[in-house]
Amino acid sequence: VNDLPAPLRTLERFIREQIPLARAIDVRAAAHDGDMLALDAPLAPNVNDKGCAFGGSLVSVMTLAGWSLVELALQARGIDCDVYVGNSEVRYLVPVWSDFRAEARLDAGADWDRFFATLAERGKARAEVSCIVHEQGSATVAATLRARFVAKCATTPP
Amino acid sequence: VNDLPAPLRTLERFIREQIPLARAIDVRAAAHDGDMLALDAPLAPNVNDKGCAFGGSLVSVMTLAGWSLVELALQARGIDCDVYVGNSEVRYLVPVWSDFRAEARLDAGADWDRFFATLAERGKARAEVSCIVHEQGSATVAATLRARFVAKCATTPP
Numbered sequence: 586v587n588d589l590p591a592p593l594r595t596l597e598r599f600i601r602e603q604i605p606l607a608r609a610i611d612v613r614a615a616a617h618d619g620d621m622l623a624l625d626a627p628l629a630p631n632v633n634d635k636g637c638a639f640g641g642s643l644v645s646v647m648t649l650a651g652w653s654l655v656e657l658a659l660q661a662r663g664i665d666c667d668v669y670v671g672n673s674e675v676r677y678l679v680p681v682w683s684d685f686r687a688e689a690r691l692d693a694g695a696d697w698d699r700f701f702a703t704l705a706e707r708g709k710a711r712a713e714v715s716c717i718v719h720e721q722g723s724a725t726v727a728a729t730l731r732a733r734f735v736a737k738c739a740t741t742p743p
Numbered sequence: 744v745n746d747l748p749a750p751l752r753t754l755e756r757f758i759r760e761q762i763p764l765a766r767a768i769d770v771r772a773a774a775h776d777g778d779m780l781a782l783d784a785p786l787a788p789n790v791n792d793k794g795c796a797f798g799g800s801l802v803s804v805m806t807l808a809g810w811s812l813v814e815l816a817l818q819a820r821g822i823d824c825d826v827y828v829g830n831s832e833v834r835y836l837v838p839v840w841s842d843f844r845a846e847a848r849l850d851a852g853a854d855w856d857r858f859f860a861t862l863a864e865r866g867k868a869r870a871e872v873s874c875i876v877h878e879q880g881s882a883t884v885a886a887t888l889r890a891r892f893v894a895k896c897a898t899t900p901p
Contacts, residue, residue: 603792606800609767634761640828641803642764648799670798675831 592660593617596653604649610642612649615686619661622654623688625721628681638681640728647716647730648673650689655712655734658697664704666738671711673732681720681727689716692731700736708738750818751775754811762807768800770807773844777819780812781846783879786839796839798886805874805888806831808847813870813892816855822862824896829869831890839878839885847874850889858894866896 589597597614600607611630615623624646631642648670655668691697692713703710711733718728747755755772758765769788773781782804789800806828813826849855850871861868869891876886 599792604797605788605790606764606767606797606803609764609788610799630763630767632763634757635825639762639764639803640831641768641799641806644802644806644833645764645797645799648802667793670835672835673798673833675802675833677828677830 589614590617592657593622593653596657600649600653606645607649610645612646614653617653617657619658621688621690622650622657623686624650624653625684625686627684635680636682638685640675640677643677643681643685643687643718643728644673644675644730646685646687647675647689647718647728648732650687651714651716651730651732651734654689654691654714655736658700659736662701664701664738666704666736669735669737671733671735673730676729677727678729679725679727681718684721685718685727686721687716687718689714691715704736704738708740709735711735747772748775750815751780751811754815758807758811764803765807768803770804772811775812775815777816779846779848780808780815781844782808782811783842783844785842793838794840796843798833798835801835801839801843801845801876801886802831802833802888804843804845805833805847805876805886806890808845808874809872809888809890809892812847812849812872813894816858816870817894820859822859822896824862824894827893827895829891829893831888834887835885836887837883837885839876842879843876843885844879845874845876847872849873862894862896866898867893869893
C-alpha cells in the first residue's frame with residue numbers, strides 16, 4: 586500500500602540512492618501536499634546510548650524534509666536547480682522514544698510566489714523552512730528546526 | 744598506530760556500539776586534550792547527491808564531538824551523569840569535498856570550574872560548546888555549530 590504521489594516516491598528513491606546516511610536512517614517519504622512534506626524514520630537505526638533518538642538523526646531527517654519540500658516545489662514548476670541548506674537552528678524539546686515523523690513547511694511570512702519571483706530574477710533564492718519532529722501517533726512536538734535553504738540555478742529559470 | 748588516550752578510545756568504542764548512526768557515519772576519535780576534542784569521519788558514507796558531505800552528517804559529527812567533550816570532562820572527575828544536547832545553531836559555510844574533522848571546545852566565556860560548581864550545587868548544569876568542521880589537512884572552516892549541552896545527575900556529585 587504505497588499511495589504516495591509519484592514525484593514524492595521518486596524523490597524518496599533518489600535520496601536513498603544518493604545519500605548513504607538517508608539509507609542508514611531508513612528514511613521514508615510519508616506525505617506531501619505542496620505546503621507540507623513529511624518523512625518517517627524508525628527508532629531502531631536512530632537510537633542513542635539512552636534508548637531514545639540520536640539528535641543527529643532528528644536533525645538529519647528534519648533537514649531532508651526541508652530540502653525535499655523545496656526540491657519538489659522546484660520540480661513541480663519544471664525548474665532544475667541545486668538546493669543547499671544554509672543555516673539552521675535546532676531545539677530538542679523532549680526525547681523521542683519511538684518511530685518518528687518530521688514535517689517541513691515554509692515559514693510563516695514566507696511564500697512560494699516571492700521565492701520563485703526572486704529565483705526568476707536572480708537565478709538564486711532563499712526559502713526559510715520550519716520543521717517539527719513528533720513520535721508517530723503523538724501530537725507532542727519533540728524537536729524543531731528552522732533552516733534556510735538556498736536554490737541556485739545554473740541558468741535563470743523562465 | 745592507535746595512540747589515543749585510553750578514555751577517548753573507550754568513548755569511541757561506546758559511541759560506535761551504542762549509536763548505530765555513529766557506525767554508519769564511521770566516526771573515529773582523533774584527539775583530546777581536555778579543552779578540545781576532535782572526531783574524524785570519511786566522506787564516502789557521508790556523501791550527498793552533489794558529491795560533498797551531507798549536512799546531517801556534519802551536524803551529527805559536530806554534535807557527537809561536543810557531547811564527547813562534556814562526557815570526558817565528567818569522566819575525568821569521576822562523575823556519572825547523563826549528557827543531553829539542548830539547542831544548537833548550525834552554519835554551513837562551504838561544501839566539504841573530502842574526509843573531515845570536527846573539533847569541539849567550550850565556548851569563549853564558559854569554563855569547566857563554573858560548570859562543575861553548578862553541577863555540585865544543583866545536580867544539573869549547562870555547557871555551551873562550539874564546534875567547527877574542516878576538511879582533513881585544510882584550515883578552512885566549512886561548518887560551525889554552537890550547542891548547549893545539559894548534564895543531569897541522578898545524585899548530586901560530591
